[in-house]
Amino acid sequence: MDQVTLSGVLSYVGIVFEAGLLVVLLRRRLAVNLWEVSVYLLTALGVGAARSYALERYGFASSQYSNCYWTTDLLLVLAAFVLVVSFFRRACSENPEMWRYIGFLLGTVLVAIAGVSYFSLSIHKGGFLSLFIVEFSQNLYFASLVLTTLLYLMTLKMAVADERLGLLVSGLGIEFAGPAAGLALTYLTRGAEVAHVVGVYFFPLCDVGMILTWFYAISRVPSPATVPRRKVMAGHALAEGSVPHV
Amino acid sequence: MFLAALILTLSMAMLFFYLQTICLRILRREFDRDYSLPIVNANRLEFPAVRKAVEEFNAPIDYARFCMMLKCDFLALSYLLRNAANENRRLSLQDRLLIVYFHLTYFALRVRHLLRLNEKLPILRLTSILHFFGNVIGLRVTATRFRDISASDYLLTL
Numbered sequence: 001m002d003q004v005t006l007s008g009v010l011s012y013v014g015i016v017f018e019a020g021l022l023v024v025l026l027r028r029r030l031a032v033n034l035w036e037v038s039v040y041l042l043t044a045l046g047v048g049a050a051r052s053y054a055l056e057r058y059g060f061a062s063s064q065y066s067n068c069y070w071t072t073d074l075l076l077v078l079a080a081f082v083l084v085v086s087f088f089r090r091a092c093s094e095n096p097e098m099w100r101y102i103g104f105l106l107g108t109v110l111v112a113i114a115g116v117s118y119f120s121l122s123i124h125k126g127g128f129l130s131l132f133i134v135e136f137s138q139n140l141y142f143a144s145l146v147l148t149t150l151l152y153l154m155t156l157k158m159a160v161a162d163e164r165l166g167l168l169v170s171g172l173g174i175e176f177a178g179p180a181a182g183l184a185l186t187y188l189t190r191g192a193e194v195a196h197v198v199g200v201y202f203f204p205l206c207d208v209g210m211i212l213t214w215f216y217a218i219s220r221v222p223s224p225a226t227v228p229r230r231k232v233m234a235g236h237a238l239a240e241g242s243v244p245h246v
Numbered sequence: 247m248f249l250a251a252l253i254l255t256l257s258m259a260m261l262f263f264y265l266q267t268i269c270l271r272i273l274r275r276e277f278d279r280d281y282s283l284p285i286v287n288a289n290r291l292e293f294p295a296v297r298k299a300v301e302e303f304n305a306p307i308d309y310a311r312f313c314m315m316l317k318c319d320f321l322a323l324s325y326l327l328r329n330a331a332n333e334n335r336r337l338s339l340q341d342r343l344l345i346v347y348f349h350l351t352y353f354a355l356r357v358r359h360l361l362r363l364n365e366k367l368p369i370l371r372l373t374s375i376l377h378f379f380g381n382v383i384g385l386r387v388t389a390t391r392f393r394d395i396s397a398s399d400y401l402l403t404l
Contacts, residue, residue: 142253145260152267167271173264181257187250206261212339213268220275221338 008055015048017211024218036086037168037214049071070133077140080175081110081155084147087169088217090162091155097201109147113139138183145176164221171213178206269340269347273378282377285326290317290379297373299307307365313355316372320348320399323379332385348375349371353379 022041025031029039054068085106117136128236152169160166182202186195286294300307327341337345346350355368 014322098282138253140251145257149260150262163271167268169379170264170271172268173260173267176259176260177264181261183252184250184254184257188247216272216340 006200009200011048011051012089012201014074014204014207016044017208018044018048019214021215024215028218030151030218034218036083037218040079040083041240042154044076046193047076051081070137074133074137077144081140081144083172084144084151086174088147088151088154088163091158091160093150095158107149109143110140134187138180138187141176141183142182145173145180146175148176164217167213167217167221171210171217174206174213175210178209179203187244266347267345271317272344273374275378277381280381281388282380283384285380285387286325287385289326290324291322291376292316293319293373293376297370297377300369300373307369309365310404312369313352316376317352319376321370323376323383326383327379331386342363344375344378347374351375382388 018041020043022031022038025034025038025041050068050072051065053063053103054065058064058068085103088102088106089099114136117132117139144163148169152166154160155162155166169224179202182195182198185198189195270272287293296312297317300312320322324345328335351371355365355372358365358368
C-alpha cells in the first residue's frame with residue numbers, strides 16, 4: 001500500500017470515527033450539552049469532505065489540493081481554538097471573574113499570534129499568503145497546545161470534578177501536540193521526505209487518537225451530575241497520586 | 247529555526263505527557279467493589295504483595311524478584327483478559343492501550359534501575375495496571391452467568 005493510499009485510508013478512518021462520535025452524541029442527547037464538541041466534529045467532517053473532493057478532482061500532487069489542505073487546516077485549527085476557549089469557560093463555570101480575565105487573555109493570544117506570524121513572514125515576497133497560513137497554523141497549534149496544557153493544569157489546581165472534561169482536554173492535547181511537532185519538523189526540514197511521511201501518517205493518527213479518547217470520555221465516563229459516590233479506586237490511590245499535580 | 251526546534255521538542259514531550267495522562271485517567275476508573283480479589287486468589291497473583299512491600303513496609307526493593315513477579319502476573323492477566331468470560335477472544339482498545347502502557351512503564355523501570363534512580367514509582371504504577379486488569383476480569387466474570395450451565399455446556403457455546 002503506497003503512502004497516498006494509506007494516508008487516504010487513515011483519513012477515512014478518522015472521518016468514520018468522527019461521524020460515529022457525532023451519532024453517539026445525538027443518540028445520548030449530549031449534542032447540545034457538549035455543543036462545542038459537536039461543532040468541532042461537524043467542522044472536521046466538512047473539512048474531510050472538502051479535502052476528499054479536492055483529492056478526487058485535482059489529485060494529490062496538485063496545487064489546488066495543497067491550497068485546499070492548508071486552508072481547511074486553518075479552519076480546523078481555528079475551530080479547535082474555539083473548542084479550547086469553550087473548555088476554559090466550562091472549567092471556570094463556578095468562577096465568572098476568572099473567566100472574564102481568561103477570555104480577555106485568550107483573545108489577546110489570538111491577535112498576538114496573527115501579528116507574530118505576519119511580522120515573521122513580512123520579508124517574504126512570493127507566496128506570502130500560503131506561507132502565512134502555514135506559519136499561522138503552526139503558531140496557533142502550538143499556542144493551543146500550551147493553552148490546553150494550562151487548562152489541564154487549571155482543572156487540577158481548581159479540583160474540577162468533571163472527569164469527562166479532563167479526558168476531553170487530554171484528547172485535545174494529543175490532537176495539538178502531534179501536528180504542532182509535525183509542522184515544526186516540516187519547517188525545520190524545509191519539506192523534506194521525512195516531514196512528508198510525518199504528514200501522511202502522524203496527523204491522521206493523532207486525529208484518530210483524539211476521537212478515540214473522546215469516545216471513551218463520552219461513552220464510559222459519567223457526566224458530573226450522575227457520578228455515583230466513590231467506593232473503590234481501580235488503580236488504587238497511586239494512580240490518583242501519580243497524575244502530575246503542579 | 248530555534249523557535250521551530252523548541253516547538254518540536256516541547257510538542258513531543260507534551261504528546262507523551264497526554265498519552266500517559268489518558269492511561270492514568272483510565273486507571274482511575276471507579277468500580278463499585280474490588281472485583282480483583284477472587285482473581286488474585288484463584289490465580290495466586292503476587293502484585294498485591296509487591297505493592298504492600300513497596301508502599302507500606304518501605305522495604306528495600308528486590309529488583310530481580312519484583313520484576314519476575316510483576317511480569318508473571320502480567321502474562322497471566324493478559325491471558326485472562328483475552329480468554330476469561332470473553333466470547334470475542336479479543337482485547338478491547340482500552341486493554342490494548344494499557345498493555346502498551348505496561349510495557350513502556352516496565353521499560354522505564356529497567357532504565358531507572360540501570361541509572362540507579364528510584365524504582366518505587368514505576369513498580370507502583372505497574373501494580374496499579376495489574377490491579378485494574380484484575381478488576382476488569384473480575385467484573386466480567388461476575389457479569390457472566392455460569393450457574394445454570396455445566397463446564398462442558400459452556401465450552402460447547404464457544
